[in-house]
Amino acid sequence: QLQLVESGGGFVQPGGSLSVSCRASGFTLARYSIGWFRQAPGKEREGVSCVSSSDGSTYYADSVKGRLTISRDNAKNTMYLHMNNLKREDTGVYYCAADRFWYCATSPHRSDLQVWGQGIPVTVSS
Numbered sequence: 001q002l003q004l005v006e007s008g009g010g011f012v013q014p015g016g017s018l019s020v021s022c023r024a025s026g027f028t029l030a031r032y033s034i035g036w037f038r039q040a041p042g043k044e045r046e047g048v049s050c051v052s053s054s055d056g057s058t059y060y061a062d063s064v065k066g067r068l069t070i071s072r073d074n075a076k077n078t079m080y081l082h083m084n085n086l087k088r089e090d091t092g093v094y095y096c097a098a099d100r101f102w103y104c105a106t107s108p109h110r111s112d113l114q115v116w117g118q119g120i121p122v123t124v125s126s
Contacts, residue, residue: 009120022096050104
């Protein structure tokens with residue numbers, strides 16, 4: 001069974017930093033394109049960052065460029081989203097996702113990916 005299990009998240013003040021992790025089981029994450037999505041209150045889920053497994057190309061939404069960084073640790077079969085200089089508008093539920101055949105640079109908001117995490121809340125507030 002392919003699974004992604006998220007951890008981290010929580011509450012942080014504006015300007016602060018936070019990281020979320022996503023551990024894969026049942027498959028080798030290094031062979032998959034990976035991405036992070038978020039759903040802000042009252043809004044649709046959107047892709048914020050992803051990396052394609054085919055060529056390593058990376059996508060970041062304009063709203064997060066320079067503040068969020070996606071990475072993976074193949075030895076731990078885990079992906080990460082490191083978030084710095086957080087803003088109130090970064091508040092939302094964050095989801096990790098993976099797909100064996102996803103070229104994310106051209107479809108960063110794709111919703112029919114193979115594996116999804118359960119979602120983890122991030123709240124940026126003073």
